[in-house]
Amino acid sequence: MTAIAATPPAPLSMKQVLLCGALIVTLSMGIRHGFGLWLQPITMDRGWSRETFAFALAIQxxxxxxxxxxxxMLADRFGAFRVLIVGSLLYAAGLVLMAVSTSGLAFTGSAGLILGMAQSGTTYAVVYGVIxxxxxxxxxxxxxxxxxxxGSFGQFLMVPVENWLIGSFGWQNALFLLGCLALAIAPLAFGLKEPKATPQAGAHHQSIGHALREAFSYPSFQLLMAGYFVCGFQVVFIGVHMPSYLKDNxxxxxxxxxxxxxxxxxxxxGTYAAGSLGQRMQKKYILSSIYALRSVAIVIFLSVPLTPWSVYIFASVMGFLWLSTVPPTNAVxxxxxxxxxxxxxxxxxxLSHQVGxxxxxxxxxxxxxxTGSYDVVWWIAVALGIFAAIVNLPVRESAIVRRAPATA
Structure with a gap:
């Protein structure tokens, strides 16, 4: 019996894929990047603790x-565009429900569970598969x-927009408007609609189960997961809590x-530079350098007097290192x-990133x-950055060697 696999269809235009993929990531990542701006208005209006808000975003x-x-898995099997459309609808619903939630449990369900599922279907993993x-x-x-x-440009663009929406329309109406904006992901998804593959005799088809066993038993995959855990811990802590940290000071x-x-x-x-450098040098060295430099930047930030300019310099440096881990990690x-x-x-x-x-x-x-302070968490972020810089160094980037399938 001969193994059957799918014939790869003619690829989509690179310009089309990049344009639609970039706009989708711009919207999805841009909207979520400003969620820290809602911490104080929501907790003050609802009478909640910061932990209530933080726990909901942690669940997200x-x-x-x-x-x-x-x-x-669904995007690989049935097409990214279907997953993106469902993700767009969930994104809009989650933002609307986030605005009308009046209890911590409801807020966790909307801002946490629904928006988290929406982001899984509208961000990098799905788009990068098509790329x-x-x-x-x-x-x-x-x-x-x-x-x-x-996606980074979306973060730059959407933060002042979201701040303006909150100031002009109130935090609830701002969320309603963002819900409408999230629906724009659906039509863009059709630009990533790939034609169906056709069966081809004589080619080896790897099952999902075999792919998972292969990856999780491969040490380099485990090391990439460990490093990405640290990435998630650092960027989400800073993105959500830095506005309150600065106001407290x-x-x-x-x-x-x-x-x-x-x-x-x-x-x-930073992300463009990391992607370009990944064509010229080993990506594990790029990743290790990013994590080490993050720790150095945090130590300096905590050591100097806190002023607007020290904040702006720190934000610029961390911004350059922010999602620059994404292209080399996925390319590896x-x-x-x-x-x-x-x-x-x-x-x-x-998933490892999001546990972090x-x-x-x-x-x-x-x-x-x-404790009444963020100091302990800042220093945890420093220690984890050093750990991630070390664990990325042994990663092997060469293609895994697979045995040829047996034929009868």
């Missing part, structure tokens, strides 16, 4: 991570950098808004395992309520 990140592998299958290997890391840079809300916008702006350059996955199950495997690595995100955002709120 965990739900995003847990749903990510399944969203990726991996439709962009030539020699341009793949660069193309992923372009998509990540688009006497700085105005405008400083926090500017800082988040600067993170988004410099993230554009494609390089090692191929692109057949890239969305699914990327989803599992991202859960701990970063929740511990930020928990330890603040316990």
């Amino acid at each position: 990140n965990l739900a995003w991570g847990l749903a990510g592998p399944f969203a990726g 991996g299958r439709n962009v030539a290997p020699e341009k793949r890391s660069w193309a992923m950098g372009v998509a990540a840079a688009a 006497g700085l105005t809300p405008n400083v926090a808004t500017t800082a988040l916008a600067l993170i988004g702006l410099f993230n554009v350059f 996955i494609a390089q090692i395992f191929g692109v057949q199950y890239m969305s699914m495997l990327g989803g599992f690595v991202f 995100s859960f701990l970063g955002v929740w511990l930020g709120g928990k330890l603040y309520d316990t």
Whole structure:
């Protein structure tokens, strides 16, 4: 009996894939990047503790991570565009329900569970699967950098927009308007609709189960997951809690808004640079350098007097390092395992990222309520950055060697 596999269909236009993928990531990542701006208005209006808000966003990140592998699996099996359409509808529903939630449980269900599932189907794992299958290997890391840079531009663009919406229309109406904006992901999804593959005799088809066993038994995959855990802890803690940290230390809300916008702006350059460098040098060295530099930046930030300019410089540096881990991490996955199950495997690595995100955002709120300070969490972030810099160094980037299938 001869193994049967699918004939790869003619690839979509790289320009089409990058344009639609970049716009989708811009909207999805841009909307979520400003959620920290809602912490104080919502908790003050509802009479909730910061831990209540932080726990909901922690659940959001965990739900995003847990749903990510399944969203990726469905995208690999049935097409990314269907997953993106469902994700768009969930995103809009989650934002509307977030606005009308009057209890901590309802807020956790909407801002946490629903929005987390929506993000799993509208962000990098799903979009990168389409990029991996439709962009030539020699341009793949660069193309992923372009998509990540688009998401970063969305963060830069949406933070001042969201701040303006809150100030002009109130925090509830601002969420309603963002819900309408999230629906724009649905029509863009059709630009990532891939034609169906046709069966081809004589080619080896790897099952989902075999792909998972292969990946999870491979040490480099485990090391990438460990590093991505740290990435999630650091960026989500800073993104959610830095506005309140700055206000607690006497700085105005405008400083926090500017800082988040600067993170988004410099993230554009950082993610593009990381994707481009990934075409020229080993990606494990890029990842190790990013994590080490994050720890150095946090130590310096905590050591100097806190002023608007120290915040802006820190935000710019961290912005350059913010999502610059995304293109090299996903490019390594494609390089090692191929692109057949890239969305699914990327989803599992991202699950590790989101477990870190859960701990970063929740511990930020928990330890603040316990100690009255964010200091302990800042230093945990420093230690984890050093750990991630070390564990990425042994990663092997060469393609995994598979035995040829037996034929009868």
